[in-house]
Amino acid sequence: MAGKTAKVIAVDREGQEHEIEGTIGWSVMEVVREAGLPIEAACGGCCACATCHVYVDEAFLAKLDEPDPDENMMLDEAFEVQDNSRLSCQIKLSEELDGIRVTLAPEF
Ligand code: FES
Secondary structure, eight states, rough: OOOOOEEEEEOTTTOOOOEEEETTTBHHHHHHHHHHHOOTHHHHHHHHOOEEEEEEEEHHHHHHHOHHHHHHHHHHSSSSSOOOOOEEGGGGGGGGTTTEEEEEOOOO
């Protein structure tokens, strides 16, 4: 039986929107990468690279858990950080996050 899914709207670096059906319990990084979008995620989701940096739509920002100290440390070293910057490997897809909209941060 397939797992439950929730929608992720990912905006790529060309401004193109992708509507992706993601499995609940996966990280947003895994969902976006599985869909073939260019998210590097060099560390594979261990919160150690910041190449899964995304900007989270304001409407969903408040629904996320606060970043843990490791995530904040990585974000400190990331480029082009904004108030709504998060590491997508640390966002776990849930029913509550259905429709979450994220924009891939620029690559360096
Ligand atoms: S994949 Fe490396 S910090 Fe998210």
